[in-house]
Amino acid sequence: MGEESELTVVIGDLCPLPQTLALLRRFFDASPGTRLHLHFEAISGPWERLLDGDADLILHHIDKADPRFEFIDLFAVRVMPVVAPGFLRFPVSSAITPEQMRDHVQCVIRDTARHTPPRDYFVIDGAHSWTVSDQLMKRELILQGMGWGHMPRFLIEPDLRDGRLIEITGRHLKGGTAEIVAARRRDAPHGPIATRLWHYIAEQVPAFAEAVG
Numbered sequence: 001m002g003e004e005s006e007l008t009v010v011i012g013d014l015c016p017l018p019q020t021l022a023l024l025r026r027f028f029d030a031s032p033g034t035r036l037h038l039h040f041e042a043i044s045g046p047w048e049r050l051l052d053g054d055a056d057l058i059l060h061h062i063d064k065a066d067p068r069f070e071f072i073d074l075f076a077v078r079v080m081p082v083v084a085p086g087f088l089r090f091p092v093s094s095a096i097t098p099e100q101m102r103d104h105v106q107c108v109i110r111d112t113a114r115h116t117p118p119r120d121y122f123v124i125d126g127a128h129s130w131t132v133s134d135q136l137m138k139r140e141l142i143l144q145g146m147g148w149g150h151m152p153r154f155l156i157e158p159d160l161r162d163g164r165l166i167e168i169t170g171r172h173l174k175g176g177t178a179e180i181v182a183a184r185r186r187d188a189p190h191g192p193i194a195t196r197l198w199h200y201i202a203e204q205v206p207a208f209a210e211a212v213g
Helices: 015-028 047-050 135-143 153-162 194-211
Strands: 007-013 035-041 057-060 067-084 106-109 129-132 149-152 176-185
Touching: 007 015, 007 047, 015 035, 015 047, 015 067, 015 194, 035 047, 035 106, 047 057, 047 176, 067 153, 067 194, 129 135, 129 153, 135 149, 135 153, 149 153, 176 194
Parallel strands: 007 035, 007 057, 106 129
Antiparallel strands: 057 176, 067 149, 067 176
């Protein structure tokens, strides 16, 4: 095979964009003959694009037990429930229950999958919810006191530090951790540029993880 004229990479909703784009830019600056098609997808969207053959590589969390995926571990993202000051009608404590939060609007990310059954993470049954397209919009709604939701820590670190957002993780609202990986189809052919990108990402993992923090 000759070198690919284009590659499609999908970035998932829990990837920090500045560091992720910097990683890709450094590689594609050295491969000017290959055009990068970059897509941003949420929840099941990256898996679906990869498994449908619409992407060469995704940067997202996956089911590591799925034999269709080959992956490189990149970093872990802590996801935590947060509210704006004054949003709750009761005191903040580690004992807040899902039942207490049911009467408060919950902000959730829209699953961008087109035909895969949608998945919901951390969604409280029976709660009124607002659906947004990306994490930045979700963060802004929560900052404005228009809802509450789970956010990746790297995106709200300054807000937590300055008191614009309050973490409400506790015994019942535990949050979680997502393991972000670079993944590709194990059973698909990979051209020379895609193979070079794969090895480049593997080599950059320590520096990339440190940059993400």
